Amino acid sequence: MLFQERSASPSRSLPPQGFAAEVSLLGGPMLFSPDAVLRRHNVNISGSGERTILFAHGFGCDQTMWEPVARNFERDFRVVLFDYLGHGQSDATAYSAERYASLEAYAEDVIEIGRALDLRGAVFVGHSVSAMIGALASIRAPEMFSDLVMVGPSPRYIDDEGYRGGFSREQVDELLDFLAANHLGWSAAMAPAIMGNPDRPELGSRLENSFCRTDPAIARDFARATFLSDNRGDLAAVPARALVLQCSEDIIAPVAVGEYVHAALPRSEYRLLHATGHCPNLSAPEEVTAAIREFV
Amino acid sequence: MSDPAEDLEDLYETAPCGYVSISPDGRIVKANRTIADWLGRPADTLVGMRVHDLLGFGGRIAFETHLAPLLRMQGHVHEIALELLTADGEKVPAIANAAEKRAADGHHLFTRLTLFRAVDRRIYEQTLLEARAKAEAETKAHQEAALLREQFIAVLGHDLRNPLAALAAGVRLLGRKEKLSDRGLAILGEMNGSIGRASALVDDLLDLARGSLGGGFVVDRDADAPLTPALEQVVAEVRSITPERAIEASIRIDEPVYCDRGRIGQLASNLLANAITHGSPDRPISFVAATSGDLFTLSVANAGTPIPKDVMKRLFQPFFRGSVRRSRNGLGLGLYIASEIAKAHGGRLDVSSTEEETRFTFTMPRSKPVAPPSE
Numbered sequence: 001m002l003f004q005e006r007s008a009s010p011s012r013s014l015p016p017q018g019f020a021a022e023v024s025l026l027g028g029p030m031l032f033s034p035d036a037v038l039r040r041h042n043v044n045i046s047g048s049g050e051r052t053i054l055f056a057h058g059f060g061c062d063q064t065m066w067e068p069v070a071r072n073f074e075r076d077f078r079v080v081l082f083d084y085l086g087h088g089q090s091d092a093t094a095y096s097a098e099r100y101a102s103l104e105a106y107a108e109d110v111i112e113i114g115r116a117l118d119l120r121g122a123v124f125v126g127h128s129v130s131a132m133i134g135a136l137a138s139i140r141a142p143e144m145f146s147d148l149v150m151v152g153p154s155p156r157y158i159d160d161e162g163y164r165g166g167f168s169r170e171q172v173d174e175l176l177d178f179l180a181a182n183h184l185g186w187s188a189a190m191a192p193a194i195m196g197n198p199d200r201p202e203l204g205s206r207l208e209n210s211f212c213r214t215d216p217a218i219a220r221d222f223a224r225a226t227f228l229s230d231n232r233g234d235l236a237a238v239p240a241r242a243l244v245l246q247c248s249e250d251i252i253a254p255v256a257v258g259e260y261v262h263a264a265l266p267r268s269e270y271r272l273l274h275a276t277g278h279c280p281n282l283s284a285p286e287e288v289t290a291a292i293r294e295f296v
Numbered sequence: 297m298s299d300p301a302e303d304l305e306d307l308y309e310t311a312p313c314g315y316v317s318i319s320p321d322g323r324i325v326k327a328n329r330t331i332a333d334w335l336g337r338p339a340d341t342l343v344g345m346r347v348h349d350l351l352g353f354g355g356r357i358a359f360e361t362h363l364a365p366l367l368r369m370q371g372h373v374h375e376i377a378l379e380l381l382t383a384d385g386e387k388v389p390a391i392a393n394a395a396e397k398r399a400a401d402g403h404h405l406f407t408r409l410t411l412f413r414a415v416d417r418r419i420y421e422q423t424l425l426e427a428r429a430k431a432e433a434e435t436k437a438h439q440e441a442a443l444l445r446e447q448f449i450a451v452l453g454h455d456l457r458n459p460l461a462a463l464a465a466g467v468r469l470l471g472r473k474e475k476l477s478d479r480g481l482a483i484l485g486e487m488n489g490s491i492g493r494a495s496a497l498v499d500d501l502l503d504l505a506r507g508s509l510g511g512g513f514v515v516d517r518d519a520d521a522p523l524t525p526a527l528e529q530v531v532a533e534v535r536s537i538t539p540e541r542a543i544e545a546s547i548r549i550d551e552p553v554y555c556d557r558g559r560i561g562q563l564a565s566n567l568l569a570n571a572i573t574h575g576s577p578d579r580p581i582s583f584v585a586a587t588s589g590d591l592f593t594l595s596v597a598n599a600g601t602p603i604p605k606d607v608m609k610r611l612f613q614p615f616f617r618g619s620v621r622r623s624r625n626g627l628g629l630g631l632y633i634a635s636e637i638a639k640a641h642g643g644r645l646d647v648s649s650t651e652e653e654t655r656f657t658f659t660m661p662r663s664k665p666v667a668p669p670s671e
Contacts, residue, residue, distance in 0.1 A: 058361070059361050060360075060361030060362045060365060061361070061362065061365045061366070061369075064369055065365055065369070067369075128361075171353045174352070174353045174354055175353060175354045175357050177354065178352065178353070178354020178355065178357075178358065178379075179354065179358075211365070211366060211369050211370070212361075212362045212365060212366050249321065249322075250360075251348060251356055251357075251360060252357065252360055252361070276320075276321040276322065277321070277322060277360060277364055278360040278361065278364070279360070279364055279365045279368065282364075282365050282368035282369065283320065283364070283368060283404070
């Protein structure tokens with residue numbers, strides 16, 4: 001595993017068998033053992049520190065997207081990365097189309113991971129759709145996350161009366177059609193590419209599976225759950241203090257949407273990044289790191 | 297003749313693929329003439345455009361959520377499906393390879409895209425997708441048909457047989473316990489025959505449902521008991537039903553036969569019934585069953601009009617009735633079931649038909665097949 005091999009600190013390894021008993025500190029029922037939860041979501045833990053910072057990937061690729069940023073927190077945080085079901089190295093067999101029809105189910109998975117790790121007062125960093133998944137998780141489990149970093153958030157992608165999400169319903173339908181018709185090009189047949197990275201040999205095995213290869217049916221479901229979501233009404237109920245990180249030019253989450261999220265959250269800060277595009281965690285990891293550090 | 301040396305400038309501009317270079321913030325900084333021609337936009341108007349403007353909406357999102365992150369993580373991406381928008385708003389399917397050009401310190405300078413038109417390939421992919429969707433739909437239909445078949449078998453096996461059994465019991469009671477006129481007795485005899493025929497038809501349909509519609513005949517084979525009594529009983533039954541017909545039977549089974557005796561009896565019965573239906577009424581039917589070496593053979597022959605060539609081919613198909621009057625025949629399943637029983641025993645059922653005789657011959661290996669070494 002990526003981070004396990006890099007760090008020598010004992011805290012990085014997965015909890016041993018029998019960790020955390022059957023009942024979580026939050027009192028909810030545990031349907032699966034913590035180990036099973038962590039394995040299913042390919043949870044990787046690295047670094048060491050009093051606080052835990054959990055990074056959640058968005059629609060498209062897996063936890064590798066957070067790596068350039070996450071590594072900067074290893075010396076003073078316990079760093080947690082994971083894959084949503086059907087992404088990266090998660091257990092896609094645990095996926096069910098019915099359950100994951102809305103973002104709530106993804107938020108429940110985040111909470112399940114948080115319980116398996118006994119998280120309290122942790123930092124949740126969510127990219128893209130995960131920003132809203134984190135917001136939903138913090139509403140449901142307020143003790144778990146005290147701080148929420150939302151990178152390129154959007155509570156609703158489709159325009160509405162008095163609201164500009166940036167997408168029309170027709171465009172979202174076109175996108176869903178595109179994913180349906182084009183999965184040969186986008187997911188299933190995405191060729192593994194080998195990066196010239198002799199100083200990072202541990203990446204070799206990861207590269208066999210493309211970071212952005214997702215089961216086509218799951219990618220379609222996730223796109224549907226993401227781009228048809230409307231969580232504007234939830235923002236006011238988010239108990240955690242939040243940081244909205246907005247990119248300068250982002251066709252998926254435009255500046256106006258980031259400002260909307262900032263205004264709707266009870267306790268939030270807003271930062272417009274110089275970075276452009278939808279993935280500042282990859283295109284400008286230093287800027288994103290600095291912004292998160294300043295916030296936490 | 298001009299100098300054949302390659303001109304790199306010309307290679308870039310007119311290569312049989314499109315070249316586009318984009319800056320880290322997604323703006324086109326250079327494009328070749330080939331891509332400009334494909335898109336119907338002069339190359340100099342392409343420069344400064346955002347790459348998103350060349351993509352359909354789905355492609356833009358895919359670019360942001362897949363292509364751009366992959367390029368950052370891996371440095372390059374191969375075989376990406378894109379749809380390019382021409383100046384006229386038409387979509388050109390393309391396949392792209394992309395690579396980041398990075399400075400010595402790893403700093404991202406620009407991204408190079410190489411594009412190939414993929415019109416035929418996209419049609420091919422589309423066809424594959426449609427074929428898969430169709431196959432999935434067919435599988436689903438098959439599963440539904442299988443369910444229906446199970447219900448059909450249940451109806452035949454239970455719901456149809458039960459009332460027939462009740463009718464048969466009633467007819468038996470009437471014949472034994474009630475005083476009937478001669479006419480009443482005659483009618484009862486007819487009724488009994490009809491019930492027998494209906495029961496036989498239900499049995500045949502059940503065999504069809506289990507066999508052809510299902511996973512094939514299930515036979516319960518062993519070599520523990522003699523086959524001779526089973527065959528003798530079949531011959532005796534047929535004789536009792538049709539006493540007016542002569543059956544010359546010869547059964548010489550000297551060695552055990554690994555078979556389902558009930559099923560072999562059914563096969564014999566079906567062949568005899570066929571001979572009685574189609575053979576000359578005034579000529580005897582020959583019934584021969586014998587073991588010989590490793591084989592068991594059973595043949596039934598009758599005299600009569602030879603079977604026409606075109607009919608021969610369809611004899612063993614279900615519901616094939618030949619040219620016989622409907623009322624006399626069953627459902628046309630007898631020979632089909634006989635041939636299925638033959639197959640289930642690893643054997644075969646052949647037919648020959650000449651002016652002299654029509655003969656059905658069943659042949660099967662006498663012993664249990666040797667199990668394959670694996671397992």
